[in-house]
């Protein structure tokens with residue numbers, strides 16, 4: 696099975712690369728941060744390569760305080776929450792403008808690859824500007840009620856859907872979405888847990 700691991704930055708998957716440093720049973724695509732970089736990198740990659748399974752690994756912010764810092768989750772639906780138009784205080788999503796879709800979904804089933812996976816299935820939004828302001832957080836909660844936030848996820852699902860490729864999005868919570876406070880972030884813990892899960896998943900698929 697041909698597997699592609701997609702991450703925004705190399706440090707997010709460094710422990711996975713170190714674990715499989717002798718004979719790596721997957722390809723790697725580092726896209727850069729953000730939805731534009733991700734869409735370009737994947738569109739380009741998919742025109743040149745055939746994959747059976749593509750896995751997006753990364754850290755993320757959580758709106759949901761029921762999800763612990765460092766917890767690994769599967770994102771199953773993801774929304775381009777900024778794509779649309781303002782109408783005074785209201786927001787009109789791109790779909791309601793008649794110009795397309797902002798909601799994208801996983802194109803694979805984690806249970807097909809790891810039988811006892813106990814990850815929460817969550818919803819997310821994908822943004823160009825990470826939320827760090829109480830008023831804008833309140834507004835997006837009312838608009839989209841997301842559990843998680845990243846800067847790439849919906850673009851990843853979009854590219855997988857367009858290419859007809861099975862894609863999973865797995866993220867670990869590095870921070871809660873709140874007024875920006877980097878002292879509260881647990882990036883190291885999130886990367887450790889994310890990579891431990893990825894090693895288990897890839898070992899289960901490839902039996903190495």
Ligand SMILES: O=C(O)c1cccc(C(=O)CC[C@H]2O[C@@H](n3cnc4c(=O)[nH]cnc43)[C@H](O)[C@@H]2O)c1
Pocket residue numbers: 703728729753754755756757822825826827844845846847869870871872875877
């Ligand atoms: O310093 C900041 O305020 C800051 C804000 C957002 C992200 C970063 C990063 O260094 C990580 C970039 C990477 O991580 C994902 N990520 C992690 N937490 C969040 C979040 O709360 N909102 C959106 N994205 C997040 C993101 O997918 C990036 O690829 C620093």
